Amino acid sequence: MTEAISTTEKQPRGLENQFVPADTENFFDKYTQGIRIVVEGPQAETGMTPKEVIWTKNKAKLYRYQPALEKTHKTPILIVYALINRPYVLDLMRGNSLIEFLTNQGFDVYMLDWGTPGDEDAHLSFENYVLDYIHRAAKKVMRSARTDQLTLFGYCMGGTMSAMYASLYPENIKNLILMTAPTDFERENLGLYSLFTNEKYLDPGLMADAFGIIPGEIIDTGNRMMKPVTNYIGSYVGMWERIFEDKPMEGWLAMNKWVNDGPPFPGAAFKQWITEFYQQNKLIKGEIKLRGFEVKLENITAPLLNIAGTKDHICSIPQAEATMNVVSSEDKEFFVQDAGHVGLLTGRGAKKGLWPKLESWLSERD
Template sequence: MSQAEQDKTLPNPADVAKTYAEVAQRASRLLTQFMEKQAKEGVSAPSDELGVAKAYMDLSSRLLANPYKLAQTQMNMMWDYFSLWQGSMLKMMGMPITPVAAPEKGDKRFKDEDWEQHFLFDYIKQSYLIAARHLHDTVCCVEGLDEHTQQKINFFTRQYIDALSPSNFALTNPEVFRETVKSHGQNLVKGLNNLLQDVEQGDGQLRIRMTDTSAFEMGKNVATTPGKVIFQNDLIQLIQYDPATKDQYKKPLLIVPPWINKYYILDLRDKNSLVKWATDQGHTTFIMSWVNPDEKLAHKSFEDYVLEGSLAAINAVEQATGEKEVNMAAYCLGGTLLMTTLAYMAAKKDKRVASATFFTTMIDFSEPGELGVFLDEDAVTGLEKKMAERGFLEGSEMAGTFNMLRANDLIWSFVVNNYLMGKDPFPFDLLYWNSDSTRMPYAMHSFYLRNMYLANKLREPGGIEIAGVPIDISKVKTPCYFISTVEDHIAPWKSTYKGALLPSGPVKFVLGGSGHIAGIVNPPAANKYGFWTNDELPAEADDFLRGATQHPGSWWTDWQQWLLSQANGDKKVPARQPGSGGLAALEDAPGSFVKFRLDAQKNSH
């Protein structure tokens, strides 16, 4: 290579100087802020609200109580390493060998071809996978540990194993290694600048950027379905969407989203918007948009979320359309709220809800999945202490918990891209929504955690009361459609199935493909994943799946047919314009509630 060609590969000195200056400035400012904060608040001992330390102490004592089994495990691991060394020597000499350890299909961490082709990186990869397998096998099924402690051990061991993946380090990731050589280390300098920027925007805490938030604007390229806000109170704005057909179905459709996330997961883009699709089918579609609460709403309770949330929305839809019956659909926690509302209405002899659809909704919390790791008496008490000080649970804390459930996809892939490769995150609307955190009021969230997750009282007749009314789901006779997804890690489908058995009216349970988001936001045009149906509703989830029939494509069309099959479900009226009924239009969709982002102030700096 000539000197001129070498000079072309060198980074621009002006760019290098600018990057170094930005890094130095950010680092100095953050260090000063950190020292001032430590001095002001005092340094307290780290807490262990989740009881992780105690769980591992219990694990250690159980393992040491059986030294023979521990020694046997160590010998097995040693033999695997011996086989790896032997196989690697043969591979280095050009002989074909079968790997001792291989990543699971679809493991994106090891997709670079050098993990397979290059002798050294293949050795590093297999060495890690061997250690990971033996570590997991050692702790996964220890005799004498109670189920909850074992679940904690399994979860946090997986976090540890994922964190130590060689793909997460510059010298042991072939892609990062090549980029470091190619850019003369500038990727790492830019990555450090990205890291400091994320710490800065996180007010001293690391909040990894998953996407370029500046690439999106609410109402412009996300949440774009046209409509009007026609009702508002302290907790919700209610949006009515413009009609897309000459006639609309007589029964309006009201959607209750989870308050833990913003509603526009159901209205991301035209091609995958459930809101737009429902409107295009001829439904007069309404959706609730929850407020992002501050300390002024700390007193708002779960009861308020029923009375001022779902019930208030039902009342508003009746005022806007004059209809006495409404079809309802709800997503995740919104479904928990909807079922509570239906039981309240049943006790009041209120029959205005003609049908109810539940997207990935837990009503029976006896098997909460991996989220149960974060929810025991000590953990909830710790959360309550934090919420009491602020008046709410900070949205980023809950978002971090959900991200840990899929750490390789939602944490470490961005560590590699942003900090090791030195790249800016790619603009992606789903991740824009995922990073749009929402808070939860102290009173409501405390009630929800204690009565649903810890005590599982919602499934018990009279287990909870709303405005003095005992809640009994067995009294709910409203026709119900449950859609859950087979790979859901937030609301495991076998748990949601238990809830589908509780109401006494006609119930249809459908199992969709994929996970909590992709399996629900699955438009027919995509023709993906498929779904399973069963005319029977046996007592056990496994029996349901064993007798189920698989169908190609999206469950949306099956749901539409189910809605139309209900009493007078296909009756139509002239299209309804938002604001032309009993409630006037207040502002254009998507409304002001959804536009409030917790990170907006930081992002503007």
Template sequence: MGDGQSPCEEPAPAGASAPEDLHDTVAKLMQGFWPGFSYMAEKTGALDLSLMPDSYSATALAEVMDRASRAALGRMTLGLSPGALLGAWTDWASHLALSPGKQMQLVHKAQKKSARLFSYAADCAWRGNAGPCAIQPLPQDHRFEGADWQAWPFNLMSQSFLFTQQWWHNATTDVRGVTAQHERVMAFTVRQMLDVWSPSNFIATNPEVLRETVMTGGASLVRGWQNFVEDAERMAGGGKPAGAEAFRPGEAVAVTPGTVVWRNHLIELIQYAPSTDKVHADPVLIVPAWIMKYYILDLSPENSLVRYLVGEGHTVFMISWRNPGPEDRDLGMEEYRTLGVMAALAAIGRIVPERKVHAVGYCLGGTLLGIAAAAMARAGDDRLASLTFLASQFDFSEAGELTLFINESQVAFLEDVMWEQGFLDARQMAGAFQLLRSGDLIWSRMERDYLLGQRREMTDIMAWNADATRMPYRMHSEYLRRLFLDNDLAEGRYRVNGKPVSISDIRVPVFSVATTRDHVAPWQSVFKIHTLADTDVTFLLTTGGHNAGIVSEPGHRRRSFRMHRTAPTDRAADPDLWLAVAQEREGSWWPAWQAWLAERAGSLVEPPVIGLAGAENDGISGPPIAAPGTYVFME
């Protein structure tokens, strides 16, 4: 029985093969059910029923059918697992059913809220619109702030909706026995469902839309319909949002002068041309996240971090990641480390020999850089002079709202989606991010663009946000499982070349930047670098979100930051204590970081040559390729 055979099965005779008609029938059925069947059968060989005993054939076929069916379903759900949602609902519903006290409490709350709403309605009827609101929206909810929402009957509609929303929050939280993750999923899901029926989403129940419709004689609705049709056509054709074409890389964004000096299958390495007579001796390498195009750090000239660093006398190198396709399905985290970070360091070492590198990692690029730095420290590789992490996490136990979509059911479902197509599609990834901020990215946009007939002016950061990339099947699966799901890096189980690596092995100084409104990498999670790294850590907390907080050029309005250095001997691991100690400063954080970097980047010297002196550029044949290179244009 240890060979996988059922005790009731007749062992297959040696050399026996499955009937030809059975093989053909199964193949035809699977080909009709799943177009990728022939490709996977050829790649794996596991589906050739003539090569293995029936029990193994059935197991392989069953697994492929399961994966294919989940992959087909995933195309309709944007990669979100119905099983994960069903599990959360079952956990919540079963525990609520066994909690009569909670049920009584909810009935009591419903009665109280109904009484308050009735009292508010009566007060409005008696005194007109002068009565104070019976319930206030959450601070981030701006749907009902306009003066038109204070007039009857729209004030009653909005108040009724807010009471309903509050009651359902009470119903989905604090149910004894429900796991914390399932509670968050239920509260999030119910909120999404309620938001669909918000009175702000419909013409007849939105006073601002009605006012605009009357004032324009219906022209606003005509414009809204035109906007909807245009967006639908662009989405169906795989195009970018309206206005994004004005921010093409190399023309309006990503225009800092530079040259691609190294290239392999995964990266192009850009070296930027100096703009000062002298430069700091030590170069800077920037490792962006591969989830999006690199030029978030080289947007328009006025808010380009790259241009700012070059203008301050730094020699800057930038990794531009390839947009992977189905052929890259087997690229994993190790390939991203070796073909990305390590290959770039090797190329920089040939261009600027005998100088150490100040490495900068953004988001996932920072996590990868931390892994590479830890492996280098373990191996005694001292090519790094300092590390800067921008909104980067290493402990994923509190990794923000994205953990709503990270559990075994969701990861397995997403793996099946990627297994079929070889990568995670950018639209599937964008769907999850839009749900996390549905108020800003879905409903308010629908109201503005389609009901009011207005278009928000496209900006460089909005155009970049629409220029997403794919992620290889193996890499994203490893990332989700080893980092998010199992938290291997923080807990000392993450392996490079078969040996575990630890952030605590890093000895070079660290500068870590977090943002106050980051829903991807919450600043308290980023702050955990203090407990993981056994080195000098300068932590900076700036206002803004995950992207806008990092793109915070000098002169940017309403920006401030806090910064405090923590030595290894006086480690302060509590974020609240750190917040009380670090003083707030007005303005951009870029000059403070640049001053920290300049202190460690060596004396001023003549700028290095672009690429390899007297030799053909590594990995590149033909004439030099100007920045932004070619990989940034891969769709």
């Protein structure tokens, strides 16, 4: 009869407990913390800079930030964000907020928050957003600040819309800031979006008819697939690393809350965005019409700060740089940072690069 040999006796000395942490209770506390984040989603306080609502239209709200703080710069800033994701990424958290920084420098800052569209908003198009919402918000900002011009600051798709507005109402624009704002949708510059938006594979009209408003999860999936490993795996690898190495979690939680907080996209605007911009590239050609008004970017004459990131996979350098060749502004600058679409805006690099640049550029043109 053969004698049984125990597994423990066959292991080299010292390895029998290699997967058992010395502080078991602390290990399971951290494990529980991570699992809770995975299951419930990241929880964080965001958008904390004091503000007041000064105008509303449908779901949209116009905020004025830190109204009690003294304003030392006379030209108000109206920030226009994209129709996807939430604009609080500009006011992510205390100490990591572009809006907080600008207001602390004495700027009079306003932001248009599109809100969450419902099924009844499926018909909303760029005609509505540019000619009704942005135009009326701009007039409200100028009345509030008692000025006849403003600085229009557009981010991502909000920058594309801001460029369209500035071309239609140049008399209202003192300065124009475009950040990661695509205006040229030539296929060779789109990366994977060239495949995702190709008319052979995507019929935006069919999607708009089927959904009415496109669920935020669909838009989010398309954006994440640009960098699937980073977006689906890397983010949570970073989470576990932070938890088990006792690194600060606040920034990770705030950013990942924002990433997973995408609103739906009205079907009419989605159809326009994919068809007329990505598939037909009408904007840079001067072929976009909003209620019969031709959108010609050469009508833009205001000082222009055009910002892009070398690591941006949402808006490539050529998509943003094309604006420089068509506007009529004599005072124009293309400012490029070694950062991604959101990294331009938040974090240590933004505080050292973009934020001081905005403060100095705006101060010189107040």
